[in-house]
Amino acid sequence: MLQLKNVRKTFNAGTVNEKKALTGVNLTLEDGDFATIVGSNGAGKSTMFNAIAGSFYPDRGSIILDGKNITFVPEYKRSVYIGRLFQDPLMGTAPHMTIEENLAIAYLRASKKQHAIFSRISKKEKEFFREQLALLDMGMEDRMKNPVGLLSGGQRQALTLLMATMVTPKILLLDEHTAALDPSTAAKVLDLTRKIVAERNITCLMVTHNMNQALELGNRTLMMSDGRIVFDVKGKERDGMTVEDLLEKFAQGTGKNFNNDRILLSTEQGE
């Protein structure tokens, strides 16, 4: 269970560039929740992800994961139980290292004690990596000795997804992770995401600009504006919602229209 209590963050406080990025975020995610997040640019979606992942420490408030206060735990330590995917498929993998080596590094999270730092990748692990890659169905299991830089954006994002979930994380943060991919690849990566999250019952937060996705995927939809969560819907109320309802809710919650071309476009196009 993830809890954010009144998390606030102001960048460049006291200067002309002052930016109140988070203005009191309150959120409780139950185990197994899969929440989608919508909101216009600058609403604080990525900033909230950065706060959860530990890229910075909040000015105020606390972040609690599974009953443990992680507000000031460094980012690299949190990554043991927090998986994260970015919009840019080039982040999250090391391009000059092979697929196998990338997976081996991701697998370090499994258990520090079992993996002495001077041990090498074992045959058993290679076999395990191969099986996992085969499940992605992108032909990567036969290219394990190839550098990741030779893969396509979709393959790299699928690999990053595998790396983030190979050791089941307590929470998975997806920051528009299919937005930079072409439509058919995006659909495939999204399907994989859905499958992996459902199979392992991973608690998941996903930022999207696609209103249909926001209602269709997962069991809960959040809307952010001006550094806060302004709308949170799940269960029956969510099932009955249409994209129009969602846009209307946004106007109510923030007092302004959802004037973002990307959102309107993706709404018209559907998934």
Added chain:
Amino acid sequence: MSGFLTMGIVQTALELGLIYALVALSLFISFSILDICDLSTDGCYTLGCAVGAVVTIAGHPVLAIFAAMAAGVCSGFITAILQTKFGVQSILAGIIVNTGLYTVNLGVMGFSSNLSLFGSPTVFDLFKSLSSSKAWKSWSPLVLLVILLAAIVLAIYWFLGTRLGLSIRATGDSPAMVRASSINPAFTTIVGLCVANALTGMAGCLIGQYNGNSDINLGTGMVTVALASLIIGEMFFKNGSMLMRIIGVVIGSVLYRFVMSVALRLNIPTEAFKLVSALIVAAALTTPQIRKLIALHAQKRASMKMSLEDEEEGGDR
């Protein structure tokens, strides 16, 4: 062959090339793998030589190598701490440590700018004394260095394949991925720089024992020389396997020494050597871009020519 490059010159080039290869391997770890420009190399090299010389004079030539490596580790540790914990830019951190090391090196040598190892047995003397045959007397230093370098190359190859080594490689390749994999990039940077500088220190110690003296200005320009060797090596084996890349660095260093030997035979004065190394590095670094420009020019001309032909054909129609 015997006229221009005598056996003695070839042998010296090989021996020096192998010793300098250690510095090139050090830069391979810091520059190619960790993506850090470690400018403390000059000072660290002299530090290794100074520490090694003092311990050798005390009568422990083998221990001297380990002492020099330990000194290198300390130097690398300080450079790394400045970068990772205090956020000093890597180039500045190297320059600061390099400057400070000058005084430290003088101090190690008892505030004299020169130390002679005359009369103290070195590892080369110890190895030479294993057999009394004439051929062994002249070839034993090369044999010793080949064995040593082979062991170091294999050790580096092994190390880069371990989980720690992979993490160090990932730190230079994708810091975001490292943080997402529960590895502390500060830790991997520190370990990487310590290993790299241990190699530099070792090279300094060996050159001191090889030359039979230690000089405060020994390391000046070393980073450029090592970079030249590294670039020559990487030119040939850039896309090879990790083992081939490491061996390539050693070969690059030996090739560089051969170029220098040829320069010496062409009566280029020794004072000009630093300029020659700088020119080699500059040439190696600019080659890819120059090749691109030439290719672009050729493509332009070909394209213009074909367009002209198209137009002429169009006129005929």
